[in-house]
Amino acid sequence: MTDGPETQALPVDAGLPARREAEVRHLLTGLEQELTDWKEAARTRGPLEKHQSQIESAVRVVTGALGQLRSLPAPEQQRKTPELVLDLHHLWDFFRSKLTTRHIPQYKRFLDVADELAWAIYDPVRQAATDSSLAFREPPLTFLGRHPVPFSAARGSDFEDLLPSGAQRTLAGRAASRHLPFPLIGIPWSASHHLPSLLTAAHETGHHIEDDLKLAEPLLVRLRERAGLPAERVSVWEPWLGEVFADMCATLACGEAYVRTLADALATAGDVAGGGAYPPPGLRLQVCGATLAEQATGSPPEEHDGTEPTAVVHALINDGFPELGGATLASLIALRHxxxxxxxxxxxxxxxxxxxxxxxxxxxxxxxxxxxxxxxxxxxxxxxxxxxxxxxLVPQGPRAASAPERLLALRDSAAGRDLFDLLG
Known part of the structure; x- marks a missing residue:
């Protein structure tokens, strides 16, 4: 009995191994060259010099994974390269798409300004940070996206849901999307045509300050021990703490303008304005008002109005943070004059x-x-x-670095090896 047509093996082409080897070489060198081109664009006085630290970090992570792939024995490399390089392209495209938008003039200007607002708030805190083990330097990268409201994605977080088509190509690729090398701030596309919406980037930067300085636990301790609230009320405020802190950061940084812009947004947001991690809209505005008053007076608790938002704000930001060398948040990011x-x-x-x-x-x-x-x-x-x-107002040159290049290279190379292990 002879095999049917559907079971017959393909004839062996003597030239296939050489073509396969060349194809693998093209895939590897092609992605490597693209990464080199992006690093060149981020050189000092290059078109993307402000994003030098971000681009170099992301490139090091992907390059680390590529190095692991190149080190495989030839047969295994040829077998794995097409799928793994495609996964790496998919991951890299997450960053590539956000950087490419900056080559389109009408979006570049808006995003450059959004980046500068985030940097103006983030950098003083970064410089004051006392924990050298954090070794962070990359500022938040802003981008325009389809999400209906601004949002933040923390350094090191899982960004699978933000990838094109909602997921990585392979199951291994989905696991690999837990390597976000720097913080992100997503802004709705529509906001690029309405400048006041940009003040929400200050709120999202507040989330990154909390995340990068690991302030969640210190803030929780302050709420529990300094606000003077009954235990049952503390438990109500605890889930809101991250959003409350972000609102306080934005209020300090942008003053009354943020509070009034937020009030307009909440007035038109309907039911989506509250719930979950957010306090009710009215309470958010009271927190912002209490922050303005705290900044203006710095008065002790007995001189406050006795409301919960005032007590919470005073407990959270009146005193300096050890994580900031004893500096208060207001001394670092509050709006001048x-x-x-x-x-x-x-x-x-x-x-x-x-x-x-x-x-x-x-x-x-x-x-x-x-x-x-x-x-x-x-x-x-x-x-x-x-x-x-x-x-x-923006000076020329890349945004300042803080951690030694050696530490950054070690950090990102390790992330690249982890990335390869997940994909491979």
Missing amino acids: PGQLEQASLRLRNGLRSGRSDVPGVLAAAALAFLDAPDAYDDHAVGTRALQEVLS
């Missing part, structure tokens, strides 16, 4: 520069210009001019 914002906003509405020399101040003044006089805001192109004003 908040009393001058009204005048800066008026200048923008009259077609002038705001006169501010700080990124949060310019953006806060522009948001107030919209909140107070939306028609004048449009008539005088305040949003566009504020973006340009922020960009004029």
Whole structure:
């Protein structure tokens, strides 16, 4: 009996091994060359120099996995390369797509300003951090996405749900998406056409401050031991603590402009504005108001109004953090000269520069210009001019590094080896 057509083996082509070897070489060298090209774009005075630390970190992780793949015996390498390189491309595309958007002028300007706002808040805290074992330097990377509200993704978190098509190509690739090398801030595409929405990036940066400095437990201790709330009320506030801290950071950094922008957003958000990790909308605004008052007075608890939001805010941020060398959060990120914002906003509405020399101040003044006089805001192109004003404040050169290159290389190479192990 002879085999049917469906069971017959394909004829052996003598040239197949050589072609297979060449194909594998093309796949490996192609991805390596692309990674090299991105590093070149991030060189000093390159088009993406501000993202040098982020690009180099992501490249080191993928390159580490590629190095492991190249070290395999030839037969195993030829067998595994097509699928593993595709997984690595899929992972790399998560970063590539966010960086490529910055080559499109109308988006580049907005994202550059969003990055600068996050950096203006994140960098003072980064520099004050006392735990050298953190060895972090990469700032949050902002990007435009399809999610309807801004969100943050922490360094080292699982980003599978953020990947194109919602998942990695293979099951192993899904596990490999737990290697986010730097923090992210997602902003809805629609927000790129409405500058006041950008202040929400300050809130998301607050999440990254909590995550990178590992403040969750210290904040919880402060809530339990310093707020003076009954145990049953502490248990109510505990699930909200991360969002409360992020709102406080944004309020400190952007002042009244953040509070009023948040109030508008909550007023139109309906039922999605509260629940889960978020306090009720009214309570969020009370937290922000208490933060403004705390910054203005720094008064002891007995002089406060006795409300829970005031007690919680005072407990969380009145005193310095050991993790920040004893510095208070306000001393590092609070908006400078908040009393001058009204005048800066008026200048923008009259077609002038705001006169501010700080990124949060310019953006806060522009948001107030919209909140107070939306028609004048449009008539005088305040949003566009504020973006340009922020960009004029940005110095040339990559954003500062903190950890020695050797430590960063060790960290990212280890992540690359872990990535390969998961994929292989």
